[in-house]
Amino acid sequence: DAKTTQPNSMESNEEEPVHLPCNHSTISGTDYIHWYRQLPSQGPEYVIHGLTSNVNNRMASLAIAEDRKSSTLILHRATLRDAAVYYCILTGNTPLVFGKGTRLSVIA
Amino acid sequence: SQTIHQWPATLVQPVGSPLSLECTVEGTSNPNLYWYRQAAGRGLQLLFYSVGIGQISSEVPQNLSASRPQDRQFILSSKKLLLSDSGFYLCAWSQNPGRSYEQYFGPGTRLTVT
Numbered sequence: 465d466a467k468t469t470q471p472n473s474m475e476s477n478e479e480e481p482v483h484l485p486c487n488h489s490t491i492s493g494t495d496y497i498h499w500y501r502q503l504p505s506q507g508p509e510y511v512i513h514g515l516t517s518n519v520n521n522r523m524a525s526l527a528i529a530e531d532r533k534s535s536t537l538i539l540h541r542a543t544l545r546d547a548a549v550y551y552c553i554l555t556g557n558t559p560l561v562f563g564k565g566t567r568l569s570v571i572a
Numbered sequence: 573s574q575t576i577h578q579w580p581a582t583l584v585q586p587v588g589s590p591l592s593l594e595c596t597v598e599g600t601s602n603p604n605l606y607w608y609r610q611a612a613g614r615g616l617q618l619l620f621y622s623v624g625i626g627q628i629s630s631e632v633p634q635n636l637s638a639s640r641p642q643d644r645q646f647i648l649s650s651k652k653l654l655l656s657d658s659g660f661y662l663c664a665w666s667q668n669p670g671r672s673y674e675q676y677f678g679p680g681t682r683l684t685v686t
Contacts, residue, residue, distance in 0.1 A: 498674075500675075507664070507677030507678060508616065510676065559675070560606075560618075560675050561618060562615055563615065
């Protein structure tokens with residue numbers, strides 16, 4: 465599976481937008497880009513996924529670069545409940561392989 | 573709607589004892605099933621996955637094994653636990669095929685080997 469690179473940690477103020485970057489320069493044409501997050505003491509939960517076009521759902525937005533070598537998860541208004549580890553994963557084939565992710569801290 | 577169950581929620585076992593963790597999925601058929609482990613302060617490690625009854629793929633060599641006796645049942649076992657087996661064990665499922673489909677995780681079992 466192609467690898468992804470994410471910052472180890474990020475910090476955001478509550479009620480402000482958060483942009484979580486992910487680099488995946490070796491992505492193949494059939495790889496989907498998935499984002500999951502893991503809250504403390506819980507299993508990961510699905511956030512969003514996409515292939516080429518930007519995607520929006522009730523949780524977040526996913527912006528995918530035109531060359532697909534990078535993507536950004538956008539939380540429009542961070543809340544304290546969004547504090548978690550966020551994983552960017554490429555799915556060339558099942559199953560998901562989790563890296564270290566980005567630990568997001570939200571400051572009240 | 574689909575639901576995934578895991579039990580027990582917590583478990584404390586002595587070194588050398590056997591282990592059996594069970595995972596069941598409701599509301600779907602022929603799912604892909606997965607076992608992950610997360611050691612304290614570490615990332616998620618894929619242990620096993622299954623695309624059908626009796627079909628198990630092992631991702632890492634270890635003293636654990638997995639079985640899928642029924643379509644929506646996935647069992648993680650060990651004959652003799654090691655201290656290094658302590659961790660948070662997570663079962664997950666996805667639709668088959670799974671490339672573009674979401675993966676859903678259970679509540680997990682926190683295992684402490686003493």
